[in-house]
Amino acid sequence: MRRRASGLIRDTGRGHEAAILRAALEAFAAKGFNGTSMREVAHSAGTSLSNLYNYFPSKGHLLAELLQRAGDEQLSRVRDAAAGGSATERLDAVVRAHIGFSTEHQLAALVALSEVRYLVGEQRTRVVRARDAVLATVARIVADGAASGEFGTPHPHDAARAIVAMCSSVATWYRPRGRLSRKALAEQHARYALALLEADALG
Amino acid sequence: MRRRASGLIRDTGRGHEAAILRAALEAFAAKGFNGTSMREVAHSAGTSLSNLYNYFPSKGHLLAELLQRAGDEQLSRVRDAAAGGSATERLDAVVRAHIGFSTEHQLAALVALSEVRYLVGEQRTRVVRARDAVLATVARIVADGAASGEFGTPHPHDAARAIVAMCSSVATWYRPRGRLSRKALAEQHARYALALLEADALG
Amino acid sequence: MRRRASGLIRDTGRGHEAAILRAALEAFAAKGFNGTSMREVAHSAGTSLSNLYNYFPSKGHLLAELLQRAGDEQLSRVRDAAAGGSATERLDAVVRAHIGFSTEHQLAALVALSEVRYLVGEQRTRVVRARDAVLATVARIVADGAASGEFGTPHPHDAARAIVAMCSSVATWYRPRGRLSRKALAEQHARYALALLEADALG
Amino acid sequence: MRRRASGLIRDTGRGHEAAILRAALEAFAAKGFNGTSMREVAHSAGTSLSNLYNYFPSKGHLLAELLQRAGDEQLSRVRDAAAGGSATERLDAVVRAHIGFSTEHQLAALVALSEVRYLVGEQRTRVVRARDAVLATVARIVADGAASGEFGTPHPHDAARAIVAMCSSVATWYRPRGRLSRKALAEQHARYALALLEADALG
DNA sequence: TATGAATGAGTTTTCATTCAT
DNA sequence: GATGAATGAAAACTCATTCAT
Known part of the structure; x- marks a missing residue:
């Protein structure tokens, strides 16, 4: 289910990339960088924890x-x-x-x-x-x-x-x-x- | 060695209380609440980890x-x-x-x-x-x-x-x-x- | 660029086979079997991770x-x-x-x-x-x-x-x-x- | 249950230290450094995983x-x-x-x-x-x-x-x-x- | 043959907190 | 008030492997 392109996070067609960025943005905004776990981001993005690392090498890179x-x-x-x-x-x-x-x-x-x-x-x-x-x-x-x-x-x-x-x-x-x-x-x-x-x- | 009373954190004579508050303040400012561990606070305050809990019941209370x-x-x-x-x-x-x-x-x-x-x-x-x-x-x-x-x-x-x-x-x-x-x-x-x-x- | 046939690992003409064996040999020698990941082997062999499994059914078989x-x-x-x-x-x-x-x-x-x-x-x-x-x-x-x-x-x-x-x-x-x-x-x-x-x- | 002092690993009276060293030695010998998990070591030593880190700061230090x-x-x-x-x-x-x-x-x-x-x-x-x-x-x-x-x-x-x-x-x-x-x-x-x-x- | 995306189980390590002393 | 030892839960990240194409 694709959400509307936000300008900053456009859907690139590359798997879960946009969903991950969007989920991370919301989570970081709501609970802070250190208060957010990669698990939560993955979950909100509708993918698995490990798959996050196929897109971003670390939480910091995200x-x-x-x-x-x-x-x-x-x-x-x-x-x-x-x-x-x-x-x-x-x-x-x-x-x-x-x-x-x-x-x-x-x-x-x-x-x-x-x-x-x-x-x-x-x-x-x-x-x-x-x-x-x-x-x-x-x-x-x-x-x-x-x-x-x-x-x-x-x-x-x-x-x-x-x-x-x-x-x-x-x-x-x-x-x-x-x-x-x-x-x-x-x-x-x-x-x-x-x-x-x-x-x-x-x- | 006691540091000068800061107004907010006065030395109450109650053991390590002031040192803990000061250490926590500095750590929270430098690394954020979730980026700071109780161990670090204890270390900076010059006391043991477990002793923190004699002063504050949890990190959140601190x-x-x-x-x-x-x-x-x-x-x-x-x-x-x-x-x-x-x-x-x-x-x-x-x-x-x-x-x-x-x-x-x-x-x-x-x-x-x-x-x-x-x-x-x-x-x-x-x-x-x-x-x-x-x-x-x-x-x-x-x-x-x-x-x-x-x-x-x-x-x-x-x-x-x-x-x-x-x-x-x-x-x-x-x-x-x-x-x-x-x-x-x-x-x-x-x-x-x-x-x-x-x-x-x-x- | 093919490296000289080593006797043990000859180029069979079968795609990446020799390259994979060579890469695995070097990696296992340098970092041990358990210290080597299939990703590294694939990378050194100049192919993709999943392609390894077209040649060897598991790391152990390699x-x-x-x-x-x-x-x-x-x-x-x-x-x-x-x-x-x-x-x-x-x-x-x-x-x-x-x-x-x-x-x-x-x-x-x-x-x-x-x-x-x-x-x-x-x-x-x-x-x-x-x-x-x-x-x-x-x-x-x-x-x-x-x-x-x-x-x-x-x-x-x-x-x-x-x-x-x-x-x-x-x-x-x-x-x-x-x-x-x-x-x-x-x-x-x-x-x-x-x-x-x-x-x-x-x- | 204390095992006999081995010369290399003497019981220091400091909690699980000797047990951890002994467990690690056996595991490393049997399965190699990278084939051994800290969990296994902890288990064999009769303590919890996290307690290992109260004795040795990392697997490498062990x-x-x-x-x-x-x-x-x-x-x-x-x-x-x-x-x-x-x-x-x-x-x-x-x-x-x-x-x-x-x-x-x-x-x-x-x-x-x-x-x-x-x-x-x-x-x-x-x-x-x-x-x-x-x-x-x-x-x-x-x-x-x-x-x-x-x-x-x-x-x-x-x-x-x-x-x-x-x-x-x-x-x-x-x-x-x-x-x-x-x-x-x-x-x-x-x-x-x-x-x-x-x-x-x-x- | 070759690939990029995906995953579940596992890794090492850290954490806040508790407890016996 | 103070400590060292201990713990269960969770963190970030890695892994061998699979699958659709």
Whole structure:
């Protein structure tokens, strides 16, 4: 029984691969990396424990695969959004992209936030690099806006960190059937971010 | 050799209690609740594995004790800060209190943020209640300020959530010997928060 | 790329058979029967795991095939050498044949020595029989020489065992590029054997 | 139920330690290191699987402990025997000591012979060093005897290797209730060794 | 002949916890 | 309060083998 392609985890036609990734994502989100057993993942994926290892050489690799996909997708969205226009426009777009990712791929965003620490070596480096690149992208926009006078904030770099934290945290409480639509949420946070930066646009 | 009392974990004179709590806090922060074994805690605390159970009936109780202390302390600080003055003054004080806690008790703040999920039942309820009370305190101030016209933000409740998230996230990156002093950090975030709320005071 | 026919493992033109036997021989020699997985063998043989089972019905059969070939070859060489002449001449020839086998087919000799124990039933019986036949061949020569007065040793049967052990052990340390050539090694051990038997010829 | 102290494995009074070592020794001898499971060892030792790990941190350490004890004991016996007298006397004594060890501690001798390969790193180095020291001790005596004219063999160093191999192999077939007593076996092999060396004494 | 996917039983090792002292 | 020994359950991972194609 195939579930709808989620964008991050597409059905590759390769046996249980997608089912395993989906099961792992849900389990890691619900019970944490160390709180999840490979048995549970296998069970949820509808396959046997040992078959997991035909797809991923270790539990860590399974986490890494998820976090890399999440990190890459998030970075790609943010970078696209950071492409053109004034600092104000770009920041608005980036925040919307971030919130968009955090709500569309809420589980992945959640797991990326809380389970990176369990990656090691090269895998960790790669995921952390993507995360840092997101921050750097926001920081650059903030710096540009501060330089151009669009933003009045006296501490551009730290402000970028605050904005990213604010956006990321949405994944921890967002509920699809909540009071606010994804779009409303994105708009709201774009406004928070610009206000935080003391942007002219809100004057 | 006793380490300096940390405020949260005071030496009670009751044998290894403080050492155990400290060891657990550090381990949980470094490797997560499920990534930490009681053996490691015992070893770091300088006592035997079985002796742990003379102080705490289970690993879960050990976590609960830490999180309750952290939650209580944080709530108490925030409530104290929320006591008097205009909404602007109270918000400023609350943000400073929050940042103060997150930097003074960084490990506890970190563990409170990421390991609450492993509490169950009554213990979880109690800790979550403290966390919610912090949010409610901020939300009330924001609502007051919005009502009085001090804050221009059109979404007071969500803004409170954004502010708390922003403050909490400081614990994830703060380094005692970093560029900014704890006080500077607090000031900076107070400004971010007021700006986010579109406060008159920054006009 | 085919490796040179080794005598024991000839290329039969039957797909991967020779490659599998060679890979198994090397792996068993390096890591032992129980330390070697079928996966490793398949990988080294350049084929798939499941294809192994098209050639050998089980891991045990793979070992049996190797050990039978080794045992048969060794026995055949020893028997040929034991054919004619005086006891002294036959013993000299047999020791040279043994050392010849142990150095030419070092891996096979090594595996035959240390992994027979993992054979079971009929397969084990057959290999052990070949091994015993080698000993019996040597023992017969020694007995003949003792009877004829060529050898002065007072314990002919046990002496045969000592000689075979001495020859077999060469496989455990021989290195093709070592100090002694294969021929020199054979000569040396022939002399050890005759001396051990207190042969007239050395008087 | 305590079994008689074996010399190598003495009862230390520390719980199941001796029982575990004995069980492991027997199992490794019977089924090989990789053919033995920790479960079997635990079962034979009369304790639980997990309790094994309170005594030995890994299966490899268990093997190492056995092989180190065996290697140390063997080396110590051989060195004691190599102490005084003519080369002929010392060689005679050393061979008797070697056979003595191989028959008294047959299982340990057997396991030392066939399972060293599964040791790694420092542990392997140490055991191999003991084994090499035994060979070196014999080689020195042979060299002395060759120099003094007591032994006529033209290849002293390799002869030492042959003698050690011959003695070690006794452990592979010796049976306590066999035709020859331990003493007779030792005498016999001493004679083989001296004959092999073309010793004057046998002239 | 050849393969990729799959599996059940088994491996070593770790864990939180208990108990006798 | 403190300990060393012990345990049952479960963890991650491996294995020889099978099956559909």
